[in-house]
Amino acid sequence: MSLLGLHKRIERSSGLLIFGILVVSSIGGLVQIIPSLYQESLATPAEGVAPYAPLELLGRDVYIRESCSSCHSQQVRPLLAEVQRYGPYSRADEFVYDRPFLWGSKRTGPDLHRIGGKYTDAWHRVHMVDPRAVVPNSIMPAYPWLAERPADPDGSIAARLRTLKRLGHPYTDDDIAAAADAVAGKTELDAVIAYLQSLGRTRARGSGL
Amino acid sequence: MSATVVHYEDRIVAAFTAAAVAWTLVGMLAGVYVAAELVWPALGFEQPWLSFGRLRTVHTHSVIFGFGVSALIGTAFYSVQRTSHVPLFAPRLAWFVFYAWQATCVLGALSLFAGINASKEYAELEWPFDVAIAVAWISFGVVFFGTLARRKVGPIYVSNWFYGALIIVVAMLHVVNSLALPATLTKSYSLYAGAQDAIVQWWYGHNAVGFLLTGGFLGMLYYFLPKQAEQPIWSYRLSIVAFWAFVYTYIWAGPHHLHYNAIPEWVQSLGVVMSLILLAPSWATMINGVMTVSGAWRKLRVDPALKFVVLSLAFYGLATFEGPMMAIRSVNMLSHFTEWTVGHVHSGALGWNALITFGTFYYLVPRLAGRPLWSTRLANVHFWLALAGVMLYVIAMWGAGVSQGLLWLTLDDLGKVRYGFVDVMAAMAPYYALRLVAGGLFLAGASLMAVNLWRTMGGLETVPVAPPAGALAAETGA
Numbered sequence: 001m002s003l004l005g006l007h008k009r010i011e012r013s014s015g016l017l018i019f020g021i022l023v024v025s026s027i028g029g030l031v032q033i034i035p036s037l038y039q040e041s042l043a044t045p046a047e048g049v050a051p052y053a054p055l056e057l058l059g060r061d062v063y064i065r066e067s068c069s070s071c072h073s074q075q076v077r078p079l080l081a082e083v084q085r086y087g088p089y090s091r092a093d094e095f096v097y098d099r100p101f102l103w104g105s106k107r108t109g110p111d112l113h114r115i116g117g118k119y120t121d122a123w124h125r126v127h128m129v130d131p132r133a134v135v136p137n138s139i140m141p142a143y144p145w146l147a148e149r150p151a152d153p154d155g156s157i158a159a160r161l162r163t164l165k166r167l168g169h170p171y172t173d174d175d176i177a178a179a180a181d182a183v184a185g186k187t188e189l190d191a192v193i194a195y196l197q198s199l200g201r202t203r204a205r206g207s208g209l
Numbered sequence: 210m211s212a213t214v215v216h217y218e219d220r221i222v223a224a225f226t227a228a229a230v231a232w233t234l235v236g237m238l239a240g241v242y243v244a245a246e247l248v249w250p251a252l253g254f255e256q257p258w259l260s261f262g263r264l265r266t267v268h269t270h271s272v273i274f275g276f277g278v279s280a281l282i283g284t285a286f287y288s289v290q291r292t293s294h295v296p297l298f299a300p301r302l303a304w305f306v307f308y309a310w311q312a313t314c315v316l317g318a319l320s321l322f323a324g325i326n327a328s329k330e331y332a333e334l335e336w337p338f339d340v341a342i343a344v345a346w347i348s349f350g351v352v353f354f355g356t357l358a359r360r361k362v363g364p365i366y367v368s369n370w371f372y373g374a375l376i377i378v379v380a381m382l383h384v385v386n387s388l389a390l391p392a393t394l395t396k397s398y399s400l401y402a403g404a405q406d407a408i409v410q411w412w413y414g415h416n417a418v419g420f421l422l423t424g425g426f427l428g429m430l431y432y433f434l435p436k437q438a439e440q441p442i443w444s445y446r447l448s449i450v451a452f453w454a455f456v457y458t459y460i461w462a463g464p465h466h467l468h469y470n471a472i473p474e475w476v477q478s479l480g481v482v483m484s485l486i487l488l489a490p491s492w493a494t495m496i497n498g499v500m501t502v503s504g505a506w507r508k509l510r511v512d513p514a515l516k517f518v519v520l521s522l523a524f525y526g527l528a529t530f531e532g533p534m535m536a537i538r539s540v541n542m543l544s545h546f547t548e549w550t551v552g553h554v555h556s557g558a559l560g561w562n563a564l565i566t567f568g569t570f571y572y573l574v575p576r577l578a579g580r581p582l583w584s585t586r587l588a589n590v591h592f593w594l595a596l597a598g599v600m601l602y603v604i605a606m607w608g609a610g611v612s613q614g615l616l617w618l619t620l621d622d623l624g625k626v627r628y629g630f631v632d633v634m635a636a637m638a639p640y641y642a643l644r645l646v647a648g649g650l651f652l653a654g655a656s657l658m659a660v661n662l663w664r665t666m667g668g669l670e671t672v673p674v675a676p677p678a679g680a681l682a683a684e685t686g687a
Contacts, residue, residue, distance in 0.1 A: 007449055011364045014357040017373055021456055025378045025420075028460035028483065029385075029412055032476055039473065042404045061396065065324040067262030067333075073546055077469035081618045084626045092471035095403030100328055103407055103470060107546040108247070110630045132250075137635050141246070141253040141260040156393045163392035167400070 046093035048202040051169045052195070054179040055186055057160060058151045059195030062188050064102070066143065073104035074113040074199065087114030087200065094202060097169055109140060116201040124193045146189040157183055216673040217290045218297040223577050223671045224307055225283025226570060230662060232275030232314070233563070233655050239268035241648040247641045258322040266321045266333050272558065273331060273421070275314045280566045281425040282306065282349055285372040287573065288432035289356045292366035294676040298355030302348050309345040313338055325395045329410050331417050332386055336397040339387040346383065350376045361676070367448045371428030374456055378420040386413035404472050411463040419459035422562055423529075427455075427494060430518070433569045434501055437515045438508065443500035447493055454490035458483055465536035468545060477538075484536035491529035498522045513588035517568025520596060524560025528553065543618065548640065549610025552603050559599040559651060567595065567658055574662045579672035583664035591654040591661070598651030602644055609640035 010016045036042060052060060063069070076082050078089040090113050095101055119127075126133055129147055131140040157179045165171045183191070243265045246252045253260045290297055297303050317334045320326075326333045334342070353376060357369060386409055389397035401409050435442055442448060464472065464480030499522060508515050531553050535544050544550060575582050582588060616636065619627040 004446075004449075008364075011370075011449075014354050014365060014373075017365060017370065018354065018377060020453075021370075021374050021377045022381075024453060024457045025374070025381070025460050027457065029381075032461065032464065032479060033408060033412055036408045036473065036476060037401070037405055039405075042473075043402070064328040065326055066257075066260065067266050067326055067328065069328060070262050070265050075470050077542075077545075079469065079542065079618065080624070081620060081626050085617075085630065090471050092404035095471065098403045099401070099406065100399040101403050101406040101410065102328065103467075105330060105466065105546070106550060109634075111546075135631060137631060139247055139250045139634070141250055141262070142255050143260070144255050145257055154393065156396065160392045160396065160398075163390050163398050167390055167398060167402075 042092045043096055044093055045096045046091065046202060049094055049096065051097045051164070051171060052198065054157050054161065054175075054182045055151065055191050055194045056198045057164075057195075058157060058183060058186075058188070059191035059193065060102075061160070062146065062192050063195060064100075069102045069104040071104075071106065071108035071140070073107050073111045075103040076111055076113050076200075082111070086111045090200070094200065097164075099164065099167065109138075112196065112199060114200040116197045116199040121193050121197070124196060125189065128189060128192065143189075146192060147187055149188045151183045151186040151188050151191040152180070155180065214675050215296050216675050218300045218303065219287070219577055219671045219674060221297070221300070221303050221307055222283050222287040222573075223666065225279050225286065226574060226577070226662075227666075228307075228311055229276050229279035229283060229566065230570070230659050232271055232279055234652075234659060235318075236268055236271030236276050237648070237652045237655055239264055239271060241645065241652050243268055244641070244645045244648050248638070248645055257324065263322055263324060263326075266326060267318050269331060270321055270333065271314070271318055273417070274317070276566075277422060277425075277562060278310065279314075280569075281372070281375065281421070281429065282310065284429050284433070284569060284573070285353060285375075285425075288366075288368050288428075289353055289372065290676075292362065292369060292432065293356055293360030294362055295356060295359050296676070297352060298359055299352055303352045306345055306348045306352060309341065309348070313341045313345060320395075327389070327397065327399075329386065329399070330414050332383070332410075332413060335395055336387070336389055336391050337394065339383070339389075342383060343380070343387075346376070346380055350380065366432070367442065367445070367452070368428045368430075368432035370452050371424050371431060374452075375420050375425035375428060378416060378424070378456075378460075382413045382416050382420070386410060407467055407470070408464065408472055408476065411466040412460070413463075415463035415466060416460055418557070419462070422557065423459070423491075424455065426562055426565055429565060429569055430494075430498055430522075433572060434498055434518055437512065437518060437568070437572050438502050438505035440501050440505055443497050443503075447497050451490045451493035451497065455487075455494070458487045458490060462487055462536065465541065468538050468541040481536050481538060484533045488530065488533045492526065495522055495526040495529070498525075513582075513585060513592055514568045514571035516589075516592050517564050517571065517595070520592075521561050521564035521568060524556055524564065524599070528557040528561055531556065543614035544610060547610035547613040547617075548606045548637070549614065552606025552610055555606065556599070556603045559595075559602060563651075563655075564595060564599075567591070567655075570658070570662060574665050577671045578666050580665065580667075583661050587657050587661045591657045594650050594654030594657070598647050598649075598654060601647035601650065605640045605643035605647060609637055609644075612636060612640075 010020055076086045076089045083089055128143045130142055131138040158176050161171050161176045161179055243261055246261050286297060317338050321333060325335050327335050357365060388400040391397040399406050461483030462480055464476045465484050468477055502519055534540055535553060571588055613633060616628045616633040621627045
């Protein structure tokens with residue numbers, strides 16, 4: 001049967017049309033995604049990469065809530081200018097505990113993947129509450145409410161860790177039991193700062209480039 | 210003769226049209242506000258719900274899912290009835306789609322204001338909304354394909370292939386990308402982590418652009434353009450070839466969002482090659498559209514609706530050329546992470562999606578209401594405001610993005626980075642101000658349209674229209 005003849009049949013049957021679209025549109029996704037999901041090197045942590053501590057995890061979730069990744073990437077590309085500006089380029093084995101990934105697609109502000117340890121906690125505290133106090137021409141919004149809210153208002157940190165454990169993160173039962181105490185009395189600002197200070201420090205401290 | 214005359218279900222089309230117009234205003238107002246925040250950061254007033262991150266998400270969500278999808282479902286329901294010569298299958302289910310979709314979008318926007326956010330770009334809603342979207346979407350598919358299955362016309366008309374691809378592929382993308390394990394009612398963790406999550410997310414993200422913002426709107430084009438130009442599609446055969454090439458190729462292009470990032474090299478390279486090949490089916494469709502209008506150029510002088518659609522074709526051609534260029538690694542090195550990306554998206558979203566929808570509504574609403582457009586002059590003013598707005602927007606963001614990319618990468622004579630990040634940021638101020646003006650112009654035009662269409666509708670009454678006599682005769686067995 002000629003191709004156009006075959007098509008004459010497809011365009012007369014909504015069932016065949018649905019089937020055709022499903023098959024033809026799946027091929028690319030199957031070829032690109034399935035091998036990646038089974039590629040060990042994308043899911044094996046680099047040396048020194050550990051799952052987030054409870055306070056860091058809460059901070060990461062606040063970072064997600066405020067959609068910080070709209071303006072800040074977490075992905076240093078292997079380009080001379082980027083490595084100079086931000087630090088060692090990012091590798092897949094540094095992100096295996098990131099659910100979801102936060103590489104971002106836009107830099108209205110600078111990349112944050114190597115921000116850990118670059119500034120003091122006190123600097124971050126001032127910067128988050130009043131960005132223009134430390135960077136005069138910054139256009140970042142101020143986040144004063146972070147300093148007023150408890151880090152874990154609904155007491156869900158244990159549930160969060162348990163969910164991640166089910167997804168394969170190596171938290172022990174003791175880690176989960178101790179989590180609530182570890183974040184007691186902390187604010188969301190403490191949590192975000194703990195998260196930022198944890199970012200990308202493995203390789204920055206370790207082997208260099 | 211049977212006494213029962215069957216009418217098309219057009220009240221639901223009118224409802225989706227009204228919703229799409231309302232979401233235009235909401236989404237674009239949010240867009241103009243976030244643009245203003247980049248000029249005057251104090252406009253956040255230290256309120257969580259007004260801060261840039263949350264409001265930007267509300268902007269993209271309202272425009273894509275509120276405006277875009279409402280327009281697509283409404284026009285799909287309008288055209289599938291007419292190309293099949295039967296009223297909508299399961300009209301009550303169709304009304305369920307309307308209320309479920311609008312409720313999901315409204316509550317979804319509120320949840321984003323509240324900071325309930327899964328952070329996957331263009332799929333930010335948390336898991337209860339993901340479930341609701343899947344239910345509404347599948348119902349949409351049942352109504353659409355049910356109507357097709359009962360059609361009185363032999364071949365399935367071209368526009369329905371594109372709407373069909375929209376329904377099937379977006380369902381697939383949504384389900385796979387949203388898989389997550391809930392920790393609480395408002396917080397879940399993705400089934401995928403790190404680089405793997407990035408690959409899945411951009412497979413979704415790019416193809417939401419491909420099958421929703423491109424394929425879906427091509428469905429709109431293939432029905433409404435021939436109607437407006439009063440010319441048949443220039444080449445039926447070209448539309449077949451372009452359709453299958455488009456469906457096959459688009460799905461591969463996602464990894465071009467992840468150049469120089471920590472995903473396997475071969476995935477990136479496949480993404481580039483397929484993005485370049487994609488130029489062929491994209492332009493085949495554009496050429497088919499332009500040739501369909503040829504012969505009706507005279508109508509352009511008097512018909513504002515056709516003007517919008519023809520201009521949208523030009524922006525479609527522009528954006529589908531720019532996209533493959535930005536997928537080339539050496540260009541992407543410069544453009545990635547800059548305002549150029551934002552400019553590219555808006556040349557597509559404002560220039561292609563919004564303009565073709567506006568043109569379609571100017572054609573559709575008078576027919577739904579059974580009276581001429583309230584003001585042709587106002588529609589012409591809207592046309593020029595929209596054109597000025599989108600041109601200014603694209604030029605401003607292109608200038609901003611190219612400057613940003615060049616300044617970031619410049620090294621001095623000693624091989625050191627020349628400009629600090631803060632210096633480059635300061636250089637963006639004039640571009641951001643221009644963008645704000647551009648967005649304001651575009652929003653002003655859309656507001657004029659809202660008034661015009663509202664007055665044309667005279668309060669949402671629709672004229673009942675029956676299928677052609679032949680089709681009715683076949684159904685009643687006369």
